[in-house]
Amino acid sequence: MxxxxxxxxxxxxxxxxxxxxxxxxxxxxxxxxxxxxxxxxxxxxxxxxTRRAWAEAAYCLIGFPLGLAGGVVLAVVLALGAGLTASLVLAVVGALLLVAGLQFARALGGAHRGLAAALLGERTPVPPPTPSGSGFVGRLDAPLRDGVGWRAAAYVLAKLPVGALGAYAVLWWVTGLVNLTAPLRWGVFGQRPTAGDPEGMPVLTPVPFGGLDADTFAGTWLAVLIGVATLACAPWVTRLVVEGDRRLIRALLGPERLADRVRDLEETRALAVDDSVALLRRVERDLHDGAQVRLVAVAMGLDMIRERLDAEADGKPLDTGRLRQLVAGAHQNATEALTELRDLARGIHPPALDEGLPDALATLAARSTVPVELWADVPQRPTPAIETIAYFCAAELLTNVIKHSGARHAAIGVTQREGLLRLQVTDDGRGGATLGAGSGLSGLAQRVRTVDGRLDIRSPEGGPTAVTVELPLRA
The missing domain is CATH 3.30.160 (Double Stranded RNA Binding Domain)
Structure with missing residues (x-):
């Protein structure tokens, strides 16, 4: 090692x-x-x-017709409503069409949220219901001022090009699978050049220009190779499209950002207070039940030693054997008290962090029973509070790797970009790590949120697992 x-x-x-x-x-x-x-x-x-690749392909396949139909209908309704609103005579009808369009967008947004939750595991909080006003004008005006509805409409319209890209990503899967059957189609179904049709079997590619033909049976194996290469690329093309869709869902289909921010600040303030109180209680309990008991025993032992020395000064015989036992007991209690105080201090602030986060993480990697690779690029040292949180996050994640993942190899990477400290722990284990699964990840998420950080978990069944923690450089 x-x-x-x-x-x-x-x-x-x-x-x-x-x-x-x-x-x-x-x-x-x-x-x-x-x-x-x-x-x-x-x-x-x-x-x-992998299950993730097929789920993302299914999401693109189902999302394309839903996004196409919904986007076209919504665009027509909103355009017609906006046009009629500009007319003095039909302004009310136009406003009603706009309200109907926003309600339709909300419903479509809910359908897309449900689809993303079922296939991608992307669970977005449900926004508040449409606000209502009093009177006819109020009931008409309140939905038109609904920011959630307009953001849902923006998503549904943006889903038109994104859905088209998703259909193109599915095309990679289709062409790859079809090309794998080229020898079978040549030999069994007779798709080969004939006197009346001299052209060979077409070899499908996802590239929208050019084309290839298989004129011989040996050429069909070239189609198989192209199919293998296309299938190897298909999951990554699909993942790129899905990642863009995820960002749109998070930005447009959730609750208002300001309301989210206020609620997060309230929750993180409460978490910070609870965490500090729990830490003080733990320190008090450890001192009371541990070091304090040892120090009391030391004081009692020293009192007994003093009494025996006073007795010897008065002329009484001195029992040196008993005196040695008392001194040894006092020494042992003092040593154990020092050990408990040192462990308590290490739990509050690990001494390894005195030399910086990279050296502290190197100590973690060296002590791990699973081989760990570590690389760090931290040109600007974060504040002590941020370093402590990052260290304990890495320690907890590495403990999860050792206890739960069955991994043969792990890696820890820490970088600093755009004012953020980014810690990532990966392993080649069985995957399936989720929040609330008893692996300590919920506690990590709460600890990270107290400084306005973010915890991201990517752990499909079968692995690999990648947990990323993003923290500000200053708490």
């Missing part, structure tokens, strides 16, 4: 430390690069067969 400096996973120089298993071959400089290339190749090969 050793810790060594090496390059970052992307090949650029950096503060990169790793704990290696006791194997002489890991000292070769090519080994880290080979490990990363092997891991990347394995992930690419497994991607088309």
């Amino acid at each position: 050793h810790v060594q400096e090496t390059d970052r996973p992307d090949g650029s120089p950096g503060h990169h430390r790793g704990r290696r298993p006791a194997d002489r071959t890991t000292d070769h400089p090519v080994t880290p690069l080979y490990r990363h290339l092997y891991r990347a190749a394995t992930e690419v090969a497994r991607a088309p067969f």
